[in-house]
Amino acid sequence: MRIAINGMGRIGRLLFRRLVNDPSFTLVAVNDVMDTDNLVYLLKYDSLFGKFHADITLEHGSICTGNKTISVLQQDHPSKISWKQLDIDIVLECSGKFTTKAGAAAHLEAGAKKVLLSTTGSADIPLMIYGFNHHQLNEAVDVLSPGGCMTNCATHILYILNSIGIESAQINILHSYTSRQQLVDTWHKQFRRGRAAAESIIPVEIDLSQSLERLLPPLANRIAAVSTRVPVTNGAMADFTVQLKAPATRHEINLLFETAANTEYKGILAYSTDQLVSADIKGDTHSCVIDNTLTSVIQKQVKLIAWFDNEYGYTSRMIDWLQCWKKFID
Template sequence: MTDADWNERIALAEAMIPLLGRLRRERNVVTSIFGRRLENVTETGIIKSHRYARRIINEELPLAQTLPILEQLVEMDLGTASIDLGTLATRHEEVGGDLRAFLDAELAEVIGRNEETPKTDVVLYGFGRIGRLLARILLTRQADHNGPVLRAIVVRQGAEDDIVKRASLLRRDSVHGAFDGTISVDRENNVIWANGTPIQVIYSDDPATVDYTAYGIDDAVVVDNTGRWRDRAGLEQHLRATGVARVLLTAPGKGDVKNIVYGINHKGITDADRILSAASCTTNGITPVLKVVNDKWGVAHGHVETVHSFTNDQNLIDNFHRGSRRGRAATLNMVLTETGAAKAVAKALPEFEGKLTGNAIRVPTPDVSMAVLNLTLEREVTREEVNDYIREVSLRSVLRQQIDYIHSPEVVSSDFIGTTHTGIVDGLATIAAGRHLVLYVWYDNEFGYSNQVVRIVEEIAGARPIVLPKRKHLEEL
């Protein structure tokens, strides 16, 4: 590539940035290139997103092909939507004809659809690893398309300067980097300001006694990140507080609490479901992949082994711990422990009841884990057949946000920090022999999982954007 070619691409990308901003601010429209979102991107980021298209169409997508689409979109009367420029560009190239007429037909579902997105209040009960990532994602999403609004966090006061420390932990993260924006603290009113959004800090030891309406918060979705209560009786304490409509647990729910894996069984959420669970990071990481394999070839039985980054419930150095083995130093050892993820899959996919076993090995990395799916199928498959199908699912199906696919000899766990997908199948590691299949699935057990939680929040708030062009159902692939 010559300097002239590069400069031409930079010029095209520069022209796209204000158009992307207008779509987001004026129309609540977020855009992507084959699923790679164009949000807060630089000129180089836009170019890289167009290069990413080689995974789908085997060639780089020209910026000169997507810029005219953006120029048309800003002039159209669009409602809230998530629009894939890559898919639109390739479809238009195939069918030809007048671009505006093509876009009018493809985007008819959201043209003139300008009703207000519901402004659901969200409260984060607990502000640890998942809570702070949820805050970051919610702040971004509400800026992108007026999604649910983060109104408050509830914590136990740990020190006199507690709010300053909470704000500092939101501002800086050793794994996920700095917060993208500005943060300030109003100590007098116990408010953290993040990108212009006031987040009320409420100090409480008892979820049932908080009066959220005193802070102007009502009919809120409370996302419980503490893990202290996982059954219905414990989580119902939140519903006794004033101003709470629903509760979502960021851990596997016990008893009759519905465990939701977005993309798999979220359509089963009803208005009567006031208490829900987002299951676990591992359950979210493996369930979509297991569904795809089971629907296509059938799973007779299998074993799930997770190689999981250490978490805050382990000890940094050897010390007493109520759990078996977790008292040994997390950063110095591989720690064999149990996981309920294999059994939990059946709560989202009942057809897996009794089919899976599982164990976990905690390892000395701070984030990103791997699940090894050792499966016996109902019919024979080849490695190429499995990889080709999962790649197609990751690019064109309704599970594109959940499943990704990679085929690189160089990737390691840190390359997946910050992925919004729940599981990434490593195609080079796939093993197939007759009915025996082994899949290696990477997942960011913090950020990928947090994105799934936010998708559930948006679903129950009625604030999920319409995705266009429509993605294919699995049976259509």
């Protein structure tokens, strides 16, 4: 399957590193408006995941590593790219700019067969979470949103807890700071996002509850969520406070997730009995890791903590989607 990446930010570059030598795929091209020398530098050196495992150079407008040659494009819009000429099966839309049906369709009009977003797209794009409703994928779907890292964590947890019954859920995602925050105080329409990311614990507005209600309609108007950005560069801790419809015990809740991790959610959800911190989760491929040491229950109220690597775990699900889509590609 022939892959192209549009947008070489954090997710695009990590996908490059993971796909370039994956025998299941052929990474054909990447597109980003940044200077190509800078792009190669950022692929070679990464502050989180270290130096690239092999030599990587820029030769005649292409990135070369090992025996692989990947074309580098510098267009600001998909309509200026001939994906058809490059025989691209799937474009990984990682720029964050073409997340509506009409925007993503520009890749299809340019000749790509399918488009996989790296975020939650607009309401007219199917929202599917791998491990939850991925079985709904069919040949007719040509643009897909796999949700965001927080949605991939929260969907599974709420679905499993709803086997008992959920009255309400409050979610706080303690999340590493991101490129949409600032190093020094500056203007932002969300005032707090404009504050220096490495100097404060910063609550930010997120649309997680809307996404979860799309996926779990019975929980409409029962979910609230906020993300609290903390001064670390990787990892997240999801803090769930859930009011159940029936009393439960700590043992029952932990057993519910331990069983899920060892059966139908194996590879998606993990279960840990260790006393974890965020550094322990770097490079973890799961959408969420339940920390059983932090589960607490008071009658019907459950406090549940889950960890996830917001970059590595999320790109793992995107790669799962590529594998899932292979059967629909000629």
